Amino acid sequence: GHKLDSSDVVWSLQNAVNNHYVGADQLGDLKEITNPNANTVVITLAKPNPRLLRALAGRAGIVYDAESKTNYAKSAVGSGPFTVSTADQSQIALQRNDSYWGKKAASSQVTLYYYANEESMADAMKAGKISMALPLSASTASELGKTNGITADSGISFDKVMLAFNNDNNSPFSDEQIRKMTRYAIDAKTIAKNAPDAYAPLGGPISPLEDGYEDLSGLYPYNLEQGQRMRTYFGVNYIAPIDILVPKEYESIGNDVKTAIENLNINTNLEVLDSAADVTERMNAGTYNIALTTMSDEGDASVFDNGQSVFHFENGDAQQAYANAMAATNDNDYQARMRDYARAVSENAASDWLYTRKNFLAVSDGLQGYPKNLTDRLLPLNRLTLH
Template identity: 45%
Template structure:
């Protein structure tokens, strides 16, 4: 009887073992077919989903070292190329290829510790040698944005995982600069065609590039951390917003980023679409020519013009306005402070202040306006003409003409867009397109750049921004918002600063 019981238990154990083995075999086979990890706790991939993204501005080249404009950054940063440090959706500095860093009390020494086991998409190891080589190449070859690495005197590695930077004087913008194209780490052992097929360490590789038309990104199977959720993402470029919106409505693309505000009401009626807005990095302002030959070299004329323009009503009427503002910076910028009420709309105050100038001195104001903002330009021109002694000659122009004329000082006022998260620096020199000069204000900016830590930098930048607004260096109207239109089944996309950064690693359809 005892022998029979033992035999029965053995048969039962054998049955359980065979069943478990069969289950493991079936599970492994299913995991492979679904492109899923077979090891618990390891990053899981979705099946081979593909996503198409619709954009307006195509990069003329993929060589991010030399190609100007934000289109190439939008396509490559965080997707194909990675930087030493990064920025999150709040524009706060975060670890990137460097897992951590230390800064000396005097702000002159930075030490970066790199992540372990990093590699480029071609399989080459990414280590401190590549970081040092990339920074030296950028400075020596004068690649774009490397001029912002001011005061840098030495770049050295201490072993394979540590990079040390030495400065001759503090540069509180250094970390932010290293989160842009100046912080990209390139493969020192490779020489790819950067214009068409750049090599990076990001979650995607470039598999196809049709200049002006499309850019196809393929999942980087060599990626050193969590891999992309979609096996392929294609960026498609459209000539106008109407074509872009039609494409997302027809599901030709699953994500659309129009340049202008879409007809939200009609799109909201479509249950297959999800419409989001994000904080942009672009603001709209009335720029004053403060050169010596312009009336706006006079502080009173600048202030009177600010009282004459109803920025609050303009912002509330514009579908692309995130918030009304008369400040110099915006919530995503260092040193932000809301200065909305500094120059409230007051026609009587404007008229009284302009009355100090003779009509012959006021004369005719040449008002340059981008073609796409012609309607807003008309509104501003009418307000200025009604509340001052100006005759306003509004002239619509393309972006290239507008920039050339502003640079040469061939304008009195201009409706202008500024794009960037530290662009208040444009008022720090009389050589800028605004030709603005004020010794105490510009000394405040120099003082901000001398800060040895981020808190002091933010405080000093705030003081500089206050002086700029109080001196009416320009008339800031509103911050633009980004529009993102997605198929409802799409997940993982970001909404802030999308003209500069469009991380795609987590984007996938459900």
Template identity: 35%
Template sequence: MNRHSAHRAASRTRDSLRSLLVFVVTLAVLAGAVWGGWTIMRRGGLAALRGTLTGETNGSGDAGGNPVTVAVHGAAPQSLDIRTDASSAVEQALIGNVYETLVGRDQNNRAMPGLAASWDVSADGLTYTFRLRSGMRFSNGDVLDAQDVVRSLQRTVSDRYAGASDLTGLASVSNPDAATVTVTLLSPDAALPWRLSGRAGIVYDLDAQTDYAAAALGSGPFTVSGFSPGSSLTLERDGAYWNRDGRAASPSVTLRYYDDGAAAADAVTRGEADAATDVPAASLDALRGAGATPAQGDSTRKVLLGFNARADSIFSEVRLRQGMRYVIDRQRIIDANGAAAALGGPIPSLDPGYEDLTGLYPHDTAKAHALLDYFGYRYRLRLVYPASLGTQVGDLVAGSMRDFGYDVTVSAVDDATWREQVTERHEFDLTIFPMDASHDVTELASPDFFLGYTDSVAEGLAAAVRASADEAAYETNLRALGRRLSENAIADFLYVERPWSASRAGVTGMPLNRTDVFLPLAGLARA
């Protein structure tokens, strides 16, 4: 081979290597594009792509607003694992903020559209059909559809997540298509939509690898950006939240927890917090003096004076129970409390079946004498109640009875002692106790309830409540049950709590009702 032939051969070799290099680089670029496109489609499709192109990230983005700090009076979450942590603290912080539920819940404790835009129920009350919204996704970009709902409901039941007790009547759940979920029940449950607005209705991204104890992955308007167990939790706005109309008004909300309500109020007066939940009435003047605005909300936290109605107790006699209701000066208790309202019956205004029954047994010593004089005042009554309720309510209840002529011994005991002495051994005549839950009136009608009240009519009404096939029948039966229990004086319904919150000037959107268990913060803002 001559010199020119060798040069041409070398040139051809260099050209071949250059072509090969170009081919390899091109192939790599194309592979990256395909991989990126596949990932985008898997994690939210074109909606996620739009978020990438327009700068809508999972962070707070550039939507404006100012950070807000809320002083929360109550126990702080010790874990973020809402599946296994049954405390109200983690539910309060995460539902409606990080996690969303199949059915939503409004500030009046009523079911409303959530991830499901609508639903209907069959005439027999056994089949619910939920129709989902479109375009939903989790905060990591994964699409949320009917399959996620079905798997979440099934997993909640099979793995006994907190809230599984609300799904014991489930027969089957299926998704005939990506936008529809069908739930079939073993027996009617007219409260199912409301139950699905709580833990039982949380929809999880079960494809994601999540350390639930330290992180929370949901489809809500916030993500968790900081968590100090037992102390604080910071929510950060998800700038790519699927529901544009529901995006958070604040870039972040920090929840700081206080065991003492006065300390939470002080944080607001000192400017360390922008708002506070469940502050005591004694702090209201100081809050107003600092320019904050107190506001009162409603709750389902009820406080009752229960009568031992077992056969061997004097309060097995209905006229004694009714007469004692006339004896108790409930308004005096409410005024002293400062954060309470008259109740009258077992169902508060935020629950279905509510009826104003405050006129049934007003404080009236003349009517009390008409019922009680026949029995005399030879009884020495034992009032036993949990010291955690404070001494004020016990002193005022005992004071009403002593003013009327009864000899009363009062024992304020720790919670464990109260459960053993009152609920297990039934060694009491009267007891003061809280009932905090919503939709709990049927518990009082059960002959297994610790008060020992037996009434076939009330038991029949409770059965009718459980068998109600639709919301209208459910409310009607609840109302009848509530009236029966109040008329028969299973207890004296002392009050329902009406907690105070407070907000500094410029703060808007602070929730008011049932904030001990439900604190949706997307609308909270500070000017």
């Protein structure tokens, strides 16, 4: 019932910064936030931040009700197409907000159920208890798609499945030539073609839905002969045995990578860990040469800007390209400069990016208006209808 105006926006942004809300660090170096009238907010920056509008479209830009004393841990206040009628740890019931300022939601009610595991969610889908199940693994989505009345579907995510190279001085991959010959020896396009969760080959640190994307999968096409020629620059025993870490779900890709590197006459050891979290733990500890991992955040290409990340990659050209991108004052320049940065990172073979990953879901026949892309982080339900 309270009117949303510019004072709510100013108050919300100030709270986001002062209380370090999620995403507040993406707002950049703020100088001043003012509202000259009820419909206008003016944000003044101390220096350019070409990602500001994107940050405001995310968590950092949530507008809270300055007049409300609501405990957000227990209830909700918003200005969207739905209101929250009931909520607990197992479900949230959304009711159409008939006073919504925009186009009204297509359905009068949408209920979200939360399941402890994928198996129980799939069982509920088969039993007709729910109309949509997500997120799903590729295998479970395929299995549900074989059930009468259910369709398996997919979209694209920010997820980048990659072979992370440890560029630290103690790793063989501190040598640029070793990184490059390894990329030539690995048939990334065939790996992407055979992976059930692959959307498309990648080749660089920026995925198709991110700013500055360019298809860089052709930079290091599979060329074992080229890799083997580069290998002859090094003595037989110059390169120490290489350890490859992979989570259990990607063991088959790990075996392909192991064989590829062994074709360069380099001894390798494949270590299969129980989960992706175990791989991440080892990467954080720095005890790896190559690790098959997934990067999942928009803008995470910035981790190759300096040597402080788990990749320990440092390159002057890449650092300058990133600084140029962050200094952009219009979107066209920002996009072009991010492409330059991504190309510099990939040309120097900071790692080997295999493919962009899909989101998988299953829907009941007759369900329309459901989202497909980025469903691991966004779930717009205002167009959802069941016929």
